[in-house]
Amino acid sequence: DAGVTQSPTHLIKTRGQQVTLRCSPKSGHDTVSWYQQALGQGPQFIFQYYEEEERQRGNFPDRFSGHQFPNYSSELNVNALLLGDSALHLCASSLYGPQDEQYFGPGTRLTVT
Amino acid sequence: QQQVKQSPQSLIVQKGGISIINCAYENTAFDYFPWYQQFPGKGPALLIAIRPDVSEKKEGRFTISFNKSAKQFSLHIMDSQPGDSATYFCAASKGGYQKVTFGTGTKLQVIP
Secondary structure (H helix, E strand, O other): OOOOEEEOOEEEEOOOOOEEEEEEOOOOOOEEEEEEEOOOOOOEEEEEEEOOEEEEEOOOOOOEEEEEOOOOOEEEEEOOOOHHHOEEEEEEEEOOOOOOOOEEOOOEEEEEO | OOOEEEEOOEEEEEOOOOEEEEEEEOOOOOOEEEEEEEOOOOOOEEEEEEOOOOOEEEEOOEEEEEEOOOOEEEEEEOOOOHHHOEEEEEEEEOOOOOOOEEOOOEEEEEEO
16 A cells, blocks of 8 residues: 655756646545645645645745645645745645544655755 | 744664653644654654643653643653664644644654
8 A cells, every 4th residue: 555655756946937746645545735844844834635625724825836636636836936945845645534643755855946 | 933842953862761852832722742753855754642631652662741731742762772763753733633733853863
């Protein structure tokens, strides 16, 4: 049973560009959350998707947007990239509702130059 | 606003020793307190978690102690092993909403 998978593993972009990161949740999971982890810091919650809708959002600007597909996979899109967007972007999957446990993927390392 | 404060930032322990990491939270609505272990190049993995209705939870060599009145909780790793060398994050969330607030992490190194 595959866990949470993310692609690509690494990505290098230039300031001002746009990027799309992808996530496939653990089998049986219907909810995907995205986190950003800067070097030496803890992950910070970006947003959560369930039933193809954004359900919760953290303190991230509108440059960060997402999408969830009918098969529960998800994309994170970041527009107008800034140097500060350089980080490990993590996807976590879970079951929606009063469930606490999330399973994290290995992340996508985004570098903005 | 940092809602979960974690200390120390780094920790060196000898093999067989006890590793202790402390956390404090501010939001009294938090009702789920997990600890995550993260190895380089990997995502965080859930290690152990506690709810505020108990003061202690033990799983193998890992124990969480929880003090609701002080809004503090800690992770104890007994008989620490070199394979425990990793970064540990305390975290908190409320009501099953799965919006997890993480601490800043503790880099643990267990030396032989």
